Amino acid sequence: MQQDEILRLCRAFQQEGLHYVLIGATAMAFHGVVRATEDVDLFIRADAENVERLRRALRSVYDDPEIEKIETEDLLGDYPAVRYYPPTGDLYLDIMTRLGEAASFDTVEGEAKEVDGIEVRVATPLALYRLKRDTVRALDRSDAAMLRERFDLDEEP
Amino acid sequence: MPIERFRSGEEMNASPARAAHQERSDEENYQRFVRHCARMRRLSKAVYPRGVYKFRTVEEAQAFSRTAHRFGAQEREQPGEGD
Numbered sequence: 679m680q681q682d683e684i685l686r687l688c689r690a691f692q693q694e695g696l697h698y699v700l701i702g703a704t705a706m707a708f709h710g711v712v713r714a715t716e717d718v719d720l721f722i723r724a725d726a727e728n729v730e731r732l733r734r735a736l737r738s739v740y741d742d743p744e745i746e747k748i749e750t751e752d753l754l755g756d757y758p759a760v761r762y763y764p765p766t767g768d769l770y771l772d773i774m775t776r777l778g779e780a781a782s783f784d785t786v787e788g789e790a791k792e793v794d795g796i797e798v799r800v801a802t803p804l805a806l807y808r809l810k811r812d813t814v815r816a817l818d819r820s821d822a823a824m825l826r827e828r829f830d831l832d833e834e835p
Numbered sequence: 836m837p838i839e840r841f842r843s844g845e846e847m848n849a850s851p852a853r854a855a856h857q858e859r860s861d862e863e864n865y866q867r868f869v870r871h872c873a874r875m876r877r878l879s880k881a882v883y884p885r886g887v888y889k890f891r892t893v894e895e896a897q898a899f900s901r902t903a904h905r906f907g908a909q910e911r912e913q914p915g916e917g918d
Contacts, residue, residue: 682869707868710859714875716883747887757889759896768876770883777893791861798861815897 683739683769684718688798690735697723698732698799699788701809702772703821705800708791711824716769721783724758724775726750732773740764748773781809803829879907 684704691698700708702719722728729750736745742765753760753775763770776782787805791798801809803825811822825831841847859867882905890896 684869685865704868708861708864710864710867712864712868712871714872716872716876716881744886752889757891759890759893761888761890761896761899763883763885763887765885767883767885772893772896774893791865793862793865 683764683766685794685796685798686739687718687735687771688793689796690738691732691799692797693738694731694735696731696735697728697783699783699786700798700800701786701806705806706821706825708793708798708800709803709806709825709829711803711821711828713821717772718769719772719774721774721777721781721786722753723783724754726754729753736762736764740766777809804831807831881906 698720699705700718700720702717703713703715704718706713722732729748733745733748736742736748745762748760748762753773758774758776760773761770762773786809787802788799789802791800807822807825807829810818810825813819839847839850841850884903888896888899890899
């Protein structure tokens, strides 16, 4: 069976030693909280070598010169959120080094999941809940409510 | 337990079946997610732009999604220029 695109990405991240953690609906799915999504949200550690690891990983999955436009100066500077739409057209990646003033790779607790022999780093349910509970987007608030219910999280916003 | 009956939505939501995810493996959880996303794509195929875009905030990225993503399409756009 052909491995699906998200797993191919995660395998490439693992092979390149990328420091990352999945957040968002894809991460929720690894915890059994399933809703449809077509974006893969991830925090990466904010350093130049790690951004290069990300580019190498993406190049190993996609033959796409656009990947070179993912620039260290942006992710470490004024543009902490970079979105990449790969040529497959079925999903896109939101790559972040920080979210507002508080959240970043270093502040989000992650854990390892294993699928098809691939280790996938995902934010814990509590970390996901904390990321989502205070946002204004209705979808995030709904996700937060689901996480809170499923995992008996008792933190109030 | 193929069939359960409920007197109310609240009773349904409290059903133990809702907690089934706690007994699934990582693999099963993930495959369920993949199947669910595939169903969504069959119902309403999204068409995305191509390339790399950069944002100062997540709110900027979300606003871009609202204007740049199209849903319910049958075919993909040809690759275009990113920014």
